[in-house]
Amino acid sequence: MIESDAFVQALQDIGVDFFTGVPDSILGGIIAELMERRLYTPAVREDEAVAMAAGAYMSGKVPAVLMQNSGLGTSLNALISLNVIYRQPCILIVSWRGYQGKDAPEHLVMGEVMPQLLDTMKIPHRTLSEKAAIDDLKWLAETFMKQRIPVALLITKGVVRGLHP
Amino acid sequence: MRPEQGTMQSRAMAMAALLELLTDQPVIICNGFPSREAYKIADRPTHFYMIGSMGVASAIGLGVALAKPNKQVVIFDGDGNVLMGMGTLATVGALKPKNFIHVVFDNEVYGSTGNQPTISNVVPLEKVAKAAGYVNVERVREREDLVYEFKDMLKKDGPSMLLVKVNEMVEDVGRVMLDPPDITKRFMKAIE
Ligand SMILES: Cc1ncc(C[n+]2csc(CCOP(=O)(O)OP(=O)(O)O)c2C)c(N)n1
Numbered sequence: 060m061i062e063s064d065a066f067v068q069a070l071q072d073i074g075v076d077f078f079t080g081v082p083d084s085i086l087g088g089i090i091a092e093l094m095e096r097r098l099y100t101p102a103v104r105e106d107e108a109v110a111m112a113a114g115a116y117m118s119g120k121v122p123a124v125l126m127q128n129s130g131l132g133t134s135l136n137a138l139i140s141l142n143v144i145y146r147q148p149c150i151l152i153v154s155w156r157g158y159q160g161k162d163a164p165e166h167l168v169m170g171e172v173m174p175q176l177l178d179t180m181k182i183p184h185r186t187l188s189e190k191a192a193i194d195d196l197k198w199l200a201e202t203f204m205k206q207r208i209p210v211a212l213l214i215t216k217g218v219v220r221g222l223h224p
Numbered sequence: 225m226r227p228e229q230g231t232m233q234s235r236a237m238a239m240a241a242l243l244e245l246l247t248d249q250p251v252i253i254c255n256g257f258p259s260r261e262a263y264k265i266a267d268r269p270t271h272f273y274m275i276g277s278m279g280v281a282s283a284i285g286l287g288v289a290l291a292k293p294n295k296q297v298v299i300f301d302g303d304g305n306v307l308m309g310m311g312t313l314a315t316v317g318a319l320k321p322k323n324f325i326h327v328v329f330d331n332e333v334y335g336s337t338g339n340q341p342t343i344s345n346v347v348p349l350e351k352v353a354k355a356a357g358y359v360n361v362e363r364v365r366e367r368e369d370l371v372y373e374f375k376d377m378l379k380k381d382g383p384s385m386l387l388v389k390v391n392e393m394v395e396d397v398g399r400v401m402l403d404p405p406d407i408t409k410r411f412m413k414a415i416e
């Protein structure tokens with residue numbers, strides 16, 4: 060398992076310096092670490108978080124938005140009508156609830172359709188793996204810089220340490 | 225003339241008065257007619273014109289305000305936009321960025337889509353903002369009050385909301401003739 064402080068440090072090392080989002084249990088450890096480092100600005104909705112990140116990007120920051128995959132539904136319009144149309148990149152750290160059909164009922168449909176949804180939105184995505192984590196983050200930074208659109212790193216349960224081990 | 229009987233000012237007139245008081249402050253302008261009117265009245269590289277993503281103008285402004293604490297950030301918003309993204313009033317009220325001035329042109333309608341009524345005639349948005357934690361809020365109608373209060377807000381620590389009651393009149397304006405990626409680049413350079 061990746062420790063949440065190592066994960067946050069790795070994001071800082073690739074240059075991310077503005078973090079916002081809405082919590083999910085899978086992201087609990089990461090958000091706690093971000094709060095400890097005083098790097099996290101909490102949002103009340105994912106579209107608000109995405110827009111705040113866009114403002115921060117235009118002010119010279121490298122932003123990341125943390126969200127549960129259901130939040131992709133909430134933020135879809137901002138991601139398309141703001142980020143994609145205006146070419147404003149953003150790193151999305153998305154927890155993959157409903158992964159492989161194993162989760163509470165409310166997560167099963169989004170869990171299944173999420174990869175196609177991201178493909179349809181033309182948002183490049185990768186699933187974080189413990190073995191290739193360094194590669195995954197390198198890919199994240201490169202895609203962010205090159206394509207200037209949102210790019211998503213998907214996090215399944217148990218890959219990054221949460222609040223309750 | 226729906227909004228509060230006797231309101232004579234159009235949004236374009238109010239906006240022109242405010243733009244005269246601004247120089248190089250970043251201004252985020254919500255989608256629909258407000259962006260088109262601002263573009264026609266005075267096009268500046270410090271303007272971020274929105275063509276979509278209704279409801280998040282103030283969230284974009286908040287991102288700028290947090291990342292650029294030494295710049296005073298102004299948001300030109302509409303009543304329909306604020307109602308759609310009302311959660312952001314809470315985020316702003318809680319974070320209390322001092323450099324945040326939220327101007328809401330309240331015509332009590334979704335003007336850009338054909339004047340369908342909003343509910344801002346019965347929901348005083350400046351009171352919602354105050355309850356959420358905005359430091360200064362004012363509701364104005366007359367041009368003199370508008371100019372006086374806006375000047376005052378430029379001098380004070382925010383977050384501030386200036387709710388401007390305007391009529392439903394819309395200027396004869398075209399679209400914003402800039403490519404969105406160019407708006408991004410130009411704005412970034414201007415506020416660097
Ligand atoms: C998500 C979404 N829903 C609906 C629209 C259509 N739309 C564009 S502008 C607008 C009205 C905005 O109202 P307000 O903020 O009061 O500004 P006004 O047009 O009155 O100046 C609407 C409904 C949209 N662009 N996006």
Ligand SMILES: [Mg+2]
Pocket residue numbers: 302303304329330331332333334335342
């Ligand atoms: Mg309106």
